[in-house]
Amino acid sequence: MNLAGQRRYGTDEVVDVVVVGTGAGGAPLLAELAASGLKVVALEAGPNFEPAGYGFDETLADEIYWTEERLSGGSTPEAFGANNSGTGIGGSTLHWGAFVPRADPRDFRLRTESGEGCDWPIDHAELVPFYDRVEAFIGTSGPTPYPWDEARRFPLPPVLRNGPAQLMAAACDRLGITATDAPAAVVSRDFTPDAAVPERKACIHCGYCHQGCRTRAKASMDVTYLPLAVAQGAEIRAEARMHGVERDRAGRITGVIYRSGGRDHRQRCANLILCAGAVETPRLLLHLDLATGSGQVGRNYIGHVATQVWGTFADEVAMNRGYPSSLITEDYTRPTNADFAGGYLVQSLGVEPLTWANSVARGRGLWGRALTDYLKQYNRVAGIGINGETLPCDANILTLADETDALGMRKAHISFGYGSNEDRLNVHATKVMREIWEAAGARDIWVLERVAHTLGTCRMGRNPDASVVDSFGRSHEVENLWICDGSVFPSSLAANPALTIMALSLRTAGAFLKGSP
Amino acid sequence: MTDDPVLFCLHFLGGSAREWRPLAEHLGPTMRCVAIDLPGFGDEAHRPGGDVAAMADHVAARIEAEVPRGPWFVAGNSMGAKVALALARRSEDGDPALAGLAGLVLLAGSPPAPEPMAEERRRAMIAWIDADPETRQREAEAFVAANIGAPLSPDDHARTVEDVLRANPDAWKAWLAGGANEDWRGRIGTLATPALVVSGAEDGDLGPEAQAALTLPHLARHRHEVLLGAGHLLPLERPDALAALIRDVVAAPPETAEAPALPPAFAALMGSDRVNSRLRAALRARMREPEGPFCLEPEERATLAACLDRVLPQDGPGKIDLARRIDARLASGTGDGWRYAALPPDADAYSRALRTLDAAARETQGRSFAELDGPGQDALLGRAASGRLPTIRDGIAPEQMTCWFEELRGEAVRTWLAHPASLAAVGFTGIGAGGDDADALPGYRLTGLNEREAWEAGIREAPITTGDVR
Numbered sequence: 001m002n003l004a005g006q007r008r009y010g011t012d013e014v015v016d017v018v019v020v021g022t023g024a025g026g027a028p029l030l031a032e033l034a035a036s037g038l039k040v041v042a043l044e045a046g047p048n049f050e051p052a053g054y055g056f057d058e059t060l061a062d063e064i065y066w067t068e069e070r071l072s073g074g075s076t077p078e079a080f081g082a083n084n085s086g087t088g089i090g091g092s093t094l095h096w097g098a099f100v101p102r103a104d105p106r107d108f109r110l111r112t113e114s115g116e117g118c119d120w121p122i123d124h125a126e127l128v129p130f131y132d133r134v135e136a137f138i139g140t141s142g143p144t145p146y147p148w149d150e151a152r153r154f155p156l157p158p159v160l161r162n163g164p165a166q167l168m169a170a171a172c173d174r175l176g177i178t179a180t181d182a183p184a185a186v187v188s189r190d191f192t193p194d195a196a197v198p199e200r201k202a203c204i205h206c207g208y209c210h211q212g213c214r215t216r217a218k219a220s221m222d223v224t225y226l227p228l229a230v231a232q233g234a235e236i237r238a239e240a241r242m243h244g245v246e247r248d249r250a251g252r253i254t255g256v257i258y259r260s261g262g263r264d265h266r267q268r269c270a271n272l273i274l275c276a277g278a279v280e281t282p283r284l285l286l287h288l289d290l291a292t293g294s295g296q297v298g299r300n301y302i303g304h305v306a307t308q309v310w311g312t313f314a315d316e317v318a319m320n321r322g323y324p325s326s327l328i329t330e331d332y333t334r335p336t337n338a339d340f341a342g343g344y345l346v347q348s349l350g351v352e353p354l355t356w357a358n359s360v361a362r363g364r365g366l367w368g369r370a371l372t373d374y375l376k377q378y379n380r381v382a383g384i385g386i387n388g389e390t391l392p393c394d395a396n397i398l399t400l401a402d403e404t405d406a407l408g409m410r411k412a413h414i415s416f417g418y419g420s421n422e423d424r425l426n427v428h429a430t431k432v433m434r435e436i437w438e439a440a441g442a443r444d445i446w447v448l449e450r451v452a453h454t455l456g457t458c459r460m461g462r463n464p465d466a467s468v469v470d471s472f473g474r475s476h477e478v479e480n481l482w483i484c485d486g487s488v489f490p491s492s493l494a495a496n497p498a499l500t501i502m503a504l505s506l507r508t509a510g511a512f513l514k515g516s517p
Numbered sequence: 518m519t520d521d522p523v524l525f526c527l528h529f530l531g532g533s534a535r536e537w538r539p540l541a542e543h544l545g546p547t548m549r550c551v552a553i554d555l556p557g558f559g560d561e562a563h564r565p566g567g568d569v570a571a572m573a574d575h576v577a578a579r580i581e582a583e584v585p586r587g588p589w590f591v592a593g594n595s596m597g598a599k600v601a602l603a604l605a606r607r608s609e610d611g612d613p614a615l616a617g618l619a620g621l622v623l624l625a626g627s628p629p630a631p632e633p634m635a636e637e638r639r640r641a642m643i644a645w646i647d648a649d650p651e652t653r654q655r656e657a658e659a660f661v662a663a664n665i666g667a668p669l670s671p672d673d674h675a676r677t678v679e680d681v682l683r684a685n686p687d688a689w690k691a692w693l694a695g696g697a698n699e700d701w702r703g704r705i706g707t708l709a710t711p712a713l714v715v716s717g718a719e720d721g722d723l724g725p726e727a728q729a730a731l732t733l734p735h736l737a738r739h740r741h742e743v744l745l746g747a748g749h750l751l752p753l754e755r756p757d758a759l760a761a762l763i764r765d766v767v768a769a770p771p772e773t774a775e776a777p778a779l780p781p782a783f784a785a786l787m788g789s790d791r792v793n794s795r796l797r798a799a800l801r802a803r804m805r806e807p808e809g810p811f812c813l814e815p816e817e818r819a820t821l822a823a824c825l826d827r828v829l830p831q832d833g834p835g836k837i838d839l840a841r842r843i844d845a846r847l848a849s850g851t852g853d854g855w856r857y858a859a860l861p862p863d864a865d866a867y868s869r870a871l872r873t874l875d876a877a878a879r880e881t882q883g884r885s886f887a888e889l890d891g892p893g894q895d896a897l898l899g900r901a902a903s904g905r906l907p908t909i910r911d912g913i914a915p916e917q918m919t920c921w922f923e924e925l926r927g928e929a930v931r932t933w934l935a936h937p938a939s940l941a942a943v944g945f946t947g948i949g950a951g952g953d954d955a956d957a958l959p960g961y962r963l964t965g966l967n968e969r970e971a972w973e974a975g976i977r978e979a980p981i982t983t984g985d986v987r
Contacts, residue, residue: 052955055796056948059803059935066854073858081854162964204960206950214955315966318977320947322964353945354934361926365902367828368895375930378943379977403862413858 001089001222002198003048003238006230011267015039017512018256018269020242020284023091024501025485026275027221027229028134032509034232041235041267043258045276046087048238049094051223054212058082058354061211064094068411070279071401075417078303078451082210082355085279085454089238090222092277093498095210098185098218099325100140100499101345102131102149104333107389107493116341116421117391117491121462121471122507130503137228138219138502139200141188143181148330152183159188159203162322164348164382167313169327171440179329182347185219185499186323196231197224205322207350225502240265243407245272245288252480259407271480271512273473275505278302278487282398282457283412285468291477296468298398298457301414302492305388305422306452308349308359309433310381311442317382319350325385326350332386332432333494340424342389343494346433349383356381363448384437386429387452390492393419398457416451453497458487472511473504484508520587522619522767525580526552527572527597529625529750530692531660531681533559536594539673540752543760548767553579555597557688559680566688569696573603580604581614588619590767594752595723596692598626602735603701605710620770621712621736622763624751625723628731629701633722633785643693646686657681666719666748673753702735711738711770713762717747717754718801722788725801726937730784733776733835740766741776743805776804777835782975783941791949791959791972800937800948806838807845812864813871816885818844820871823887827894829929837939842932843867857920866913870921873912874901898922946973 009015016038019026026042033040049064066085072078086092105124110117128151135155142154158181161169165182172179186209192199203217216223226236237260244257246266255268274281282298285291325347333343351359357375360366366374395417400410418426430447437445461467464476469488475481484505486497493500524544526537534552541550556575557566567575580589593601601621608615645656657678661669669677714732716725725743733739742762747754779787786792787800813821822840831837847864860866871886877897878886886894900906901922904915913921933939940948949972951958963970969977 053795055799056793056950057796057799059931060796060799062853067852068854069852069862070855071858072855077857079855081852083854085854160964163966166966201956204951204958205962205964206958206960207947208950214951215958215960316969316977317966318946318969318973320945321961352947353940353943354931357930357934358927361930362923365923365926367898367902367926369830371828371926371930372830372832375934376943378945401858415858 001048001226003230003236007233007235009039009041009235011265013039014268014270015041017271017273018043018267019273019275020256021091021275021277021485022089022221022226022236023086023093023275023277023485024221024498025505026091026273027225028502028505029273029484029509029512030234031225031229031232032506033512034229034234036513041237043240043242043256044089044236044238045241046089046238048089049212049222051212051214051216054208054214056206056208056211056214058211058352061095064088064212068405071411071413073413074396074415076449076451078414078416080279084452085277089226089236090220093220094212094222096220096498097209097325097496099347099496100183100185101328101330101495102152103493103495103500104343106334107342107491110341110491114341120490121460127500127503127507130506131499133506134499134502137193138185138224139187139191139193140183140185142183146183147178147180148333154183156188156191159184159186159323159326160205161326162319162350163315163317164319164350164384165327167317167382167440168348168384168436171436172329174439175436177329177331177436179327182323182326182328184323184326187217187219194228197227203323207320207322207324207352209324210352210355241407242284243287243409245290251478253478271482273482273484275485277485278454278457279398279412279414281483281485281487283400283409285458286400287409291468291475291481293477294465294468296459296466299394300392300456300459301396301398301416302390302392302456302489303416303451304390304453304492305344305418305426305429306385306450307426307430308383308385308448308450309430309437309445310383310448311437311440311445312377312380313382313442316379318379319382320352322350324350332429335428338428340421340428341391342421342425344386344388344425344429345494346384346386349385351383353378359448363450364446384433386433387494387496388422388425388429389494391419391421392456392459392491453486453492455486455489455492455497458483459490460488461490473508474511474515482508482512521547521549522587523549523551523583523585523589524622524763525576525589525591526550527555527576527591527593527600528552528558529595529597531558531684531689532594532677533680535559535676535680536750536752539756540759543756544763548763551583555600557685557691562683562685564685564688566685566691568691569599569603569699569701572600572696573607576600576604577607577612577614585617589617590620590622591618592622592624593626594624595749596627596696598623599629599696599701602629602705602708605708606705609708609710618710620766621710623712623714623732624759625717625720625749626714626728626732627697627723628727629705629735630731631700632697633727633788634697639693643690646689653682664749665754666717666746667754669753677750677753705735707735707737709737711766712736713766714739714741715751715759715762716741716743717749717751718743718745718798719748721749723749724788725804726779726784726787729776729779729804729938730781733774733778737774738771739774739776740771741804743801745802745805774834775836777837777936777938779938780941780976783937786946786949786972786976787937789949790952793952796948803936806841809845810848811844812848813844813868816875817868817871819887820875820885821867823894824874824898824925825929827891827898828926829933837933837936839929839932843928859917860920860924866921869911869913870918873906873909873918876909876912877906880907941976944977946976
């Protein structure tokens with residue numbers, strides 16, 4: 001993004017806030033705080049990309065993924081890198097799929113409803129105005145009315161359906177399942193929400209949402225909230241990797257240490273807001289022994305159950321074309337015959353060839369002639385997948401490994417496994433997806449077990465002994481430390497998290513402005 | 518008394534025998550370069566030029582007069598390469614004057630098929646060669662500049678421009694309107710003569726994808742090398758690299774078609790303005806095997822190569838050296854952002870897993886893994902996948918082997934599919950989503966089932982098989 005002419009702050013100047021991370025958690029609040037006149041500096045570990053320079057290629061897209069190594073353990077180890085972890089100004093929204101369901105109101109009080117998992121310390125109704133604001137600003141495309149939420153209004157009509165969406169729509173129609181165009185944070189028309197933000201051209205259906213959007217149709221933070229933040233006076237420093245803090249005797253943070261250009265710098269600050277995601281945020285806290293008194297940092301790591309079902313069709317699907325997940329059903333947020341708490345969303349899937357082939361080779365276990373023959377079916381295959389509720393669990397935890405990275409920081413070790421609720425949900429969803437794909441005419445159906453997203457580890461809550469931050473994201477232990485990213489989620493919610501993180505970000509900004517001196 | 522090999526050298530359109538001086542110097546006394554002016558060029562500029570067959574006659578006469586006593590080779594740059602291909606066909610057909618041809622060196626060669634070239638550019642080149650001196654000078658300068666990846670030395674540049682200007686305009690036009698358009702595909706057929714094919718990653722119409730699509734299919738024994746940063750006038754641009762490559766293939770001629778060919782439709786898309794320059798450069802660079810550094814021991818590399826032949830068999834002709842690429846990736850220390858906590862770091866995991874496999878082969882069959890037949894290798898890989906290989910000292914445990922074999926399968930397909938020939942093999946058109954003008958990217962207009970845009974024709978047709986894959 002264009003940073004020329006942005007306001008600059010001296011490192012010895014005590015800025016009001018340092019924000020670490022520029023993704024869905026950091027960007028909206030950066031814009032809010034800057035708009036209110038605060039001096040704000042954002043530190044982003046990754047580079048500043050020019051969207052036009054993305055290559056339309058999965059291998060070249062490695063540049064927007066966080067490829068520093070993490071160790072993945074537990075009974076269902078999760079893949080990181082391209083699966084869910086980004087780098088660069090805009091963070092993970094650069095490779096984000098831009099699928100923007102709102103969280104289901106019932107998911108916020110799951111324990112009350114089912115006795116399982118935990119309730120969030122906030123109510124869905126509190127988030128609705130923030131959802132509305134985010135959607136109006138980033139430009140969501142979708143069907144109004146939306147079958148599962150009468151109040152939801154999309155500023156833009158749906159994006160084009162692709163082959164997998166057509167297959168799923170026809171099958172759902174046959175089976176009596178309600179399905180419709182997906183809520184997508186991709187503009188289906190040229191769009192300018194604010195004079196401070198350059199116009200974004202309508203989606204060209206190239207299919208490369210996960211490799212970086214060249215046209216800026218996708219609402220990644222670098223084309224939405226971050227230009228707004230810069231226009232309001234924020235400074236964004238790229239390739240600035242925070243790895244230390246300075247604190248006064250009372251334990252308040254007084255400065256942030258970051259590595260840039262091969263050497264360390266110190267930015268003085270009055271407040272720190274960590275927005276580095278559910279792996280790097282707790283990793284930093286554990287590394288710095290910051291806010292760790294409750295023993296909660298790193299606990300309750302959560303990823304979504306994200307099982308996919310694949311099949312081969314008589315039709316030519318060429319699933320790389322178009323918005324990848326252009327159909328949704330929310331009919332399974334509370335299935336009538338469920339033997340589990342919570343629910344799941346179902347979406348159609350078009351996937352670029354390397355990502356798909358990697359899933360085939362790893363997840364289907366094919367090799368030899370069976371593998372090469374199947375890969376050549378690329379233009380005939382289509383997928384369907386879920387995003388399912390995942391409950392917090394003691395065994396799922398992020399800790400620091402003995403191995404260190406180039407900065408000398410210990411690598412993250414993530415242990416993650418499904419509990420019985422996830423297993424039961426997965427069985428249910430897999431059966432539903434098989435039925436839909438059989439009704440769609442698929443043959444050679446197979447199931448890819450997959451975990452998506454990174455959540456939990458610094459959860460919000462009212463009880464300081466059982467959570468890391470309060471319901472607004474403020475640390476229970478360090479007065480001028482705040483957290484805003486997926487790490488504050490107490491449970492996963494069935495919805496894909498980015499939209500909710502953005503709404504929380506605006507809410508945290510409001511609380512910060514009200515509560516800080 | 519010398520039987521040193523002779524390299525007959527045929528220049529590009531507008532070039533001359535002088536083009537080959539730097540290469541001759543780099544080759545030194547071990548290989549004698551005989552550079553020939555084609556009719557209408559260089560010192561033969563008084564002649565009117567002619568078609569490909571006439572140019573081949575001219576060269577054949579020179580070769581016959583030279584009476585090479587040892588093995589001899591023909592090198593051709595661009596236009597000269599098409600003449601070289603014609604000579605190789607005559608030699609293989611038993612022309613006594615051309616007996617003893619030991620190999621071809623085709624540098625940014627004009628292929629047997631009509632040369633891909635925008636009609637507008639062809640017309641412009643035909644026009645300016647007869648223009649006033651000032652225009653000719655300007656256009657000759659521009660012609661040379663457009664055909665190089667980086668500036669030549671001032672002397673080389675001046676000589677090259679001078680050669681273009683002293684070319685016989687009739688010969689120049691004869692090639693553009695005639696020779697370049699001649700279709701020799703049927704006549705050339707498939708040559709058995711070993712060939713070194715070199716392309717420049719910065720070339721225009723005759724770059725790596727054009728060579729892979731239009732030249733490699735005519736060569737049963739070839740090596741294709743892509744020179745990064747080089748354009749079209751390779752003997753002037755990279756005489757040092759070429760000398761090394763030529764020495765290598767003279768010492769060890771390719772026995773098979775080493776590199777994969779590209780379907781012409783995919784190569785044409787790759788060269789078109791629907792593909793952005795960054796992607797084109799990356800795809801071209803991936804047509805070249807990495808030079809290293811590497812980290813696996815030779816036996817480990819051999820085991821890895823044997824594994825990959827079973828995990829991801831390549832039908833050929835031509836093969837991507839997946840083991841070499843993975844070894845280079847391991848040595849680079851880069852990764853995909855995670856690994857199974859159960860495994861040691863990647864390079865160590867690969868090394869130990871490969872040694873475990875090899876030890877299992879020696880223990881059960883008395884031979885190395887690489888020496889086993891396919892079914893024997895498959896049996897061991899099957900045991901690796903299901904965690905049933907025995908534990909060896911310094912190896913990895915059976916359950917780690919399961920994780921590693923999954924990693925290997927993933928890395929194999931990702932490495933394979935990064936190559937344009939593999940993207941073509943699965944019928945992928947996504948590289949054509951848009952070129953360099955980010956404000957006018959075409960993307961896809963049609964995204965639905967059984968919908969296909971005109972530009973996708975010839976690429977999407979993937980082989981259709983029926984039934985389950987297993």
